[in-house]
Amino acid sequence: MPQTRLFFRSNGAPAREAFSRLEAAFEEDGLPLAIRELDEERDIHEVSIYASEDWEGVADRMRSCLTSIAGLSEIETEELPEIDWVAHSLAGLKAVRAGRFFVHGSHERGQHRAGEIPIEIEASLAFGTGHHGTTSGCLEMISRVVPREHPRNALDLGTGSAVLAIAIARLAHIPVLATDIDPVAVRVARDNVRLNRAAEWVETAAAPGFHHPAFARRMPFDLIVANILARPLIGLAPAMARHLSPGGSLILSGILTHQRRQVIAGYVGQGFRHLTTLHRGEWVTIHMKR
16 A cells, blocks of 8 residues: 655654654554654754555644644655566665675675675665665674674664664574664664564564663663664663663764764763764764673
8 A cells, every 4th residue: 555654844842842743643643753853953853654555644743743833844745656666675785795795785795705794775765775874884894893702782772774673583592672763763673684584583672762661671771773863862872871781892883973072971971881883984883881
């Protein structure tokens, strides 16, 4: 069944307030709801709801919920085509080798080398095929950190396609909680986990920040990987400290080179120490320990 995406944009505070109101208003409907940052420098966010039918009624309800919030753009709609997202996203993409991992589409299945861990990612609507410097940097850092530290419990915060959660699970055979604020991404992540025979270890959940019962149930984590963006990473530093085991490791990415010092400073203030930075073009991946 085709879906319609209803979305609007605003700066951070109104967007977050709008997201909270819509989450409460549509809780019983089961409609996917997401918020994402479009422009970190200008603090512009986009809030989306995905409707399979009666999108006009959904739009009216959204306007009723949001009428008193200033600074929101007009609600726009986008009809999502009924296409094979897997084939559309992966056609022509070459496999990526990063650390121990061979990340590939179905068109390159079985082409990994001896000793490599193959991960087949059906990219679909979620970020994370391994081609971006932040993802490949995280995969390289996971390859270094996990065999050395032997974590027993891990978190992939902002999982996207779940490629990082799958990598940890396939490398270490440990439980991994994989969360994302976008329910569409979580559905794709769950499919990728099953495809890569990692469902025994990886649990997926739609959760903004650390507000989900799964965090309390699974903490403390020996390893947290978060490939998000610099500003939300800095804001999450106190929560990261509360959810990480003493001596545990953080792998952080989604950080531009010029933002590196600011992110490190935010975590040093929470009792972390910086160990290593990997550079991939204009992006960096940072390893810190508590």
